[in-house]
Amino acid sequence: MVGRPPDRSYRSLRGLESTASTSRVLNLAAVASQNAADPDYRAAPFFKAASLNGAVLVKHRLRADEQFVFEAPRQTATKLIIPFERTDLSLGGRSLFVGQRGWEDMLCDLRGDWEDEARDVRLLEAIDELPSLDPFLMREHLRRRDFKIASCYFAISLADVDRMQRFVAGEISKLVDLAYGGKSRGAPNAGITKLVTLLLSGEDDDRLDPLRVTLGLEGDDFREGVFCWKGFLYYKWALNSLWPELRDVVAELTEIKVVGPRDDELLVQVKAAGAQVNQAILGQVRQVRDTLQVYDDAFAELTQAGNPVAFRSFLLKSPRMFVTLGERTGTVSHIASFWRYRFPKGRPLKVELDELSDILQDFRHGLSGEDKKTRKLARPPPPPLYVDEPLPGPTREEPIGKAV
Structure with missing residues (x-):
């Protein structure tokens, strides 16, 4: 008897239907359905073209076979997805990457409207400049660029x-x-x-x-420095809020139980991947903290030693550091939000092996920045890191085991 294939709706557009935004996703279709009666929503839409206001924007980690559409290599890109049917995202849609070859012509075809086309192009280019879609930073960034957009698009309580x-x-x-x-x-x-x-x-x-x-800053240097300073403050605040959620992910990765069909070889590799993901999460948080420490040290020079030179130098360098900080914080924020979306609090921590393999592969890909041509963990196998945990017996429900 052939088993029922695992539900992968969480991996499709359908899984975004009730989610307005995360650090990686802005779902304009959900915003539209939740705020259709809001006068502010109608007066200040995100895009001027109505066809785009049901789109899904994604900060997408590019894989090796996607690099060819860009003139220069890049790690992440902004993906615009126009669903075939706004009320049923599982049907899929058409998409493009901002900045890929010929993307403005492709956007023109998707918009189906010539009015204010240049404005919508500028908006997408501004969003592409950001390392993530964190609502607070996106709102401030677009405000600096003089885009008048309703507050309901920025899901900040x-x-x-x-x-x-x-x-x-x-x-x-x-x-x-x-x-x-x-x-x-x-x-x-x-x-x-x-x-x-x-x-x-x-x-x-x-x-x-x-x-x-x-x-000692003027003009654009001051405005850009203050914005990135605000970004550092935001990420410092966000990490304080995010850390308890990440600790839950690390703990639950050691407790989650595999159910359903078994593949002993893949199970061993999934156990090892879980350990690697946990270690990589902690490593990513350390890197974020190290970057924030650069800010703290420079700010201490200013406020404690009365020396503005170090902080001025930090602000001038901050745009480059801000992008890296945003990417790293966005990665772990996505892991925390996706994990809780997939495994809500109070629900059994159970998952089929193939699905867990996919999830961990996505996490590893984001944490390492590597491009993988295959989504499975089977080749090449990761090194066995579970040195203190015996392999489980051939049961249909078992915990993955300690990961750190």
Whole structure:
């Protein structure tokens, strides 16, 4: 008797139908269905072409057989997917990569509308500049580029915005004293709140002039530096929030049980891959923390030693560092959000072997940045890292075992 094939809907567009956004995905179809009656949604749509406002945007890790469509090698690209049917994403759709050869002509065909075509092209190019689709950073980046887009497209809860503002206030309180001579209009806390609001608003305000003078930056250098500084603060805050979720993933990878058809050789390799993924997650977090430490050290030079040179140098270099930081944080954020989407809290941690193999292969691919021509773990086999755990017996339900 042939067993029922495992459900792979979570890997298709259908799995995104109720999800508005993650660090890697912006589902405009879901935003449309959830906000169709919102006047703000109708007044300030994401794209000017209605055909694009049911699209799905994905920060996609390019594989080796996808590189040929670009003039120069790149690791990630922004993928635009136009579903054949907005109400049933499982039917698939047409897609293109922003920046691939001839992509603007392809976009014109997908839009089916000549109105404001240049604006939609600029919007996609702006999104392609970002390392991830984190709603907060995307909102601020697009605001800096003068795109007027309804807030419902950026799924940031008011509670998260409030927590972010409090976190930033705590970070920069010493800078307020340094840049503004310890003086504020009103209570000291009010001065900090005003500066935080200005920094997070993305507006070019002359009330930031003391900060410009302190940092010794002008014009585009100041605007770009402040944006990337805001990005570092965002990722620092995000990592604090993300770390408990990642610890859950690491723990659950050691507890998840394989059910259904068995392949003993693949099971051994999946066990090893689970260990590698856990170690890679922890390594990725360490790299993020190391990059954030560069910021912390430079900021300490400014606020504790009163030396703005190091922080000015950091801000000038920050755009390049910001991209790497965003990619690394986005990778582990995707792992945490996808894992919880696939294995909700309170549900049994059970999965068929082939499906777990696919999941771990995707995780390994993202964490390593390697391009794989095959999705299976069978060739070449990863080194056996489970040195302290005996192989399970031939049962139909078994835990994967310790991974770290």
